[in-house]
Amino acid sequence: MKNKISLLFIYLSLISLLFAVLLGCLASFQYIYPNALTGILSFQMLRPLHVSMVIAWIFSSALAGIYYYLPKIVNRPMYSKKLTYFHLQVFVITGLLILYSYFTKSFGGREYWAFPPYLSIPILVSWLFLIVNFFMTLLNYVLFSLSENTGFMKTRIPVYIWMWSVGILFFFFTFIESYLWLIPYFRENIVRDIMVQWKSYGSLVGSWNLLVYGTALYVMDKISGKSISIGKMAYFLFFLGLTNLILGWSHHLYILPTAKWIRYVGYAISMSELLILARMIWLWKKTIKPPEKGKYYLPYLFLISADFWIICNLVLAIIMSVPALNIYTHGTHITVAHTMGSTIGINSMILLASIFYILYDSKIILEEDKGMQVSKKGFWIMNVSFFIFWINLIIIGVLKSYYSFKGLHHQQIMNLLSPYFIGFFITGICLFIGVLCVVFPILNKKYFNLFS
Amino acid sequence: MSIFRSLQTILIFLLFYFIYSFFIYTQEAESIAANKIITPLAYEGRLVFQKYNCISCHQLYGLGGYLGTDLTNVISKKGAYYVSAVIKNGMLKMPNLNVEDKEIIALIEFLSFVDSSGVSPVIEFETEWYGIITPKTKK
């Protein structure tokens, strides 16, 4: 059965993904020719545009998953169909307004949210629609189950339900937190101002990660036919993630003169990620078993690659979180390797797995469709070029750090690094081609029939 | 975990989040300089900084975009005259953003304010054996 709202979100997310990657390529081009696109597409607008499209991609694809999976899990439709459509409409309209504000260079926000602050209001409103709809659906289910079976409160439910619930709530809180600077108390002290801004960003990313990891667990359970997500380990990782969301953000701020203990907490908590790393490597052999022949092959591939990227990025993140090493990585492209590494390698791979799962499950695409061969090739192009892209960013970061410590001027450093910036651009284009191959076969309108 | 236990644990986490946040918001910064209250002109400069989205290419305390330089201590390193001139005319890869003179005055005040709050280039830090870093005392 088709779930139209979910398909609409998927469509929207894939378009955002394509634009995000294309805009990233244009932005990286300005590392080579900084004055090439001044005027219409200057770096100053391309960067927030790129990042906003990335965020649109992540949220709309995660929401597509939640709107698709939740009704299946609770065996009833969403509480209100109207609210789902309102959510989509407000999401799209706000997105367009944000694009308009960037194109007309009316900034006024902060990094990532560079649009004027009043545009945050419709974002919050659309999120409230989701909150009401999500929790009312759950509540109705719980009330119904309680009336049917008295032991219900003792049953174990899959951890992804909790992850989504907590992720949805925390996005709401942390998004509001990122606007606390509008209150004089928060902005009158520059250290507090920067600290609260990055506290909110850190936790905000933590909250969308809960949505994405919840989705990963759901899809994993479905394609492996096991129930990893009711196990103790899944719950343990959930609470560890939550602890990181609340306390881990201060690893961005080692050089900011906040109260010292705040930075110690960030350091200590980040090291707890080592546990996840050890666990991942331990599980690596076990998770690599393919699903039943010919079934869910693409979602499986994407999940496996996300696993691989989790290991790579965790190693990098743990290194960066040691303050004594952070002074070398901070403010260099190693940070970009970390952010793009996790948003592309982990989040995007999981979300693509989820999208393919949904499309298979609703029989919109079939394993034997010719287009799927193209998507499979796209998968490999994407991963191989991304690997080089990622390593290249790390090299740029290491060299920049090295040259800075040698006392070279910014201009000299940028000149010395120019071959690597060309590599950045070229691997970016390859990544774009990979993404295009992955999504083109599914963007084909005949599958979707959305507009009929 | 049963639904009941999970719900309990999550509520404790939520409560902890709010208490911890409140605690963080009310903490004093490390030094007297870092605790200074922003002047109205410097705040105006902050808004100009946001209006032209300088953070897309520049960093404060290492946070921001990476095409340009870290501006935390640019005033004490290069002087206000130099900085005004760069902002007004652009320079090499820094575009001329047509910032108004009045706005430049506010920007300079803002950058000076940031400058006085601490140090950013990572070269200025000392490392302890257990991995924590502390700023070298400012000359």
Ligand code: HEM
């Ligand atoms: C799914 C694909 C992608 C995702 C999820 C993604 C995500 C991100 C994120 C989150 C940032 C912010 C980084 C930070 O603040 O540290 C960023 C910055 C950036 N990305 Fe991407 N990105 C993608 C693809 C690309 C591609 C293909 C290119 C082209 C080469 C690219 C070029 C850039 C550039 C130039 C920046 C700005 C770096 C700077 O501040 O100098 N991105 N991206």
